[in-house]
Amino acid sequence: MRSRIICKLFQEYYSKDFHIENAPKQMDKREFGFILFSEGVMVRHKRFKRLDELKAFMRENVPSDAYYSCAYYEDPEAEMDKKGWVGADLIFDIDADHIPTNCDRVHDEWTCISCGFEGKGIVPKNCPICGCEKFDVKTWPCEKCLESAKAETVKLLNFLINDFGFLEDEIQLFFSGNRGYHVHVVSEAIKELDSSARKEIVDYICGIGLDVSFHAPVVKKHEKGVEVGRGMRFSCFGWPQRLWSGAQTFLEEANENYLREIGLKLDVIDTIVKNRAALLRGLREHGGLPLIRGVGAGTWKRILEHIVNLQSAKIDTVVTTDTHRLIRLPNTLNGKTGFKKVELPISKIDEFDPFKEAIAFRDGSIKVKVVSAPAFRVGDETFGPYKNGIIELPTAAALLLLCRERAEAVE
Ligand SMILES: [Zn+2]
Ligand SMILES: [Zn+2]
Structure with a gap:
């Protein structure tokens, strides 16, 4: 049951502060869906012909979360199979849930819903005690996690612009209001692509099915057992280019520990470290890795696969x-945080601060009883960590704790 105060604040927002300049293109062809405070279930198959109709709906119904379809339909109000699919935007979701970080053990908690077993960090597929697949999960929009999500988003944008050739004005970039970023590509070029064509794009961006042995140094064996080969060459575009620049960064950073972590043997590590300068020279001057004695094709394959993992973008493939x-509607509030989904210019991604620019409530304060919360920042102020205490916080900070069910309002 959501607290009454969350609903009241959301109501205030949708009656005064909700502006949506960048309404979805062709909004009358989209399906809209909402989670309402009053019902707690998804109300969908809605259609709005004009922006003021949508705004009136938001004001009167006050959803905790609002969504619209990436798809365009002839009849958005019809049942799913009778809508008449015309096309869809290409959507990417980058969420901290899919990116392993070393802080998730600090702020994320899960509880198995059948046996009550608790743990911290990334949620397992099955409960280690009873095998159940359902968990009550408490995550946190953590600053470090959001920095990793941003780094993945930068990689994704690079794929979209440099490899696929989308123009910047075909790409909309948003902070989701919670733990990640959304990228919407709105273009005739992709509109009619079916699911399997979209899967091809996903595979490319994730480096799935990329056979690195095409790029590994050629190691041939003569009958006499002598290894010969000319090394490898990268080209200056797409994945080969990523492998090239990734290999440079990798070799610059590769120390014994790092190389051991990716599973290389000690004598191989030793050879790589000793030949580091020659390898880097080969990459920089000749665009390829020279062959060195003692480092075989299998080792290079393992290293290149590691580089593919680093260079790919961690998108939610589904x-x-x-x-x-259905994707979250821009400028609406995220029911899990009370922050807004906001658009940001691609050129401003580096300096974008989600904990400043997504704040919806800038005035007042609320007294709350906090159960537990990690340290966090809203705007320029930092708060917490808290454990069982009553405290008065600025509205946006209190709302975050309330939405995440880490606190209750004190009447
Ligand atoms: Zn269990
Ligand atoms: Zn984190």
């Missing part, structure tokens, strides 16, 4: 391939 997906 979202992109779903051509009927």
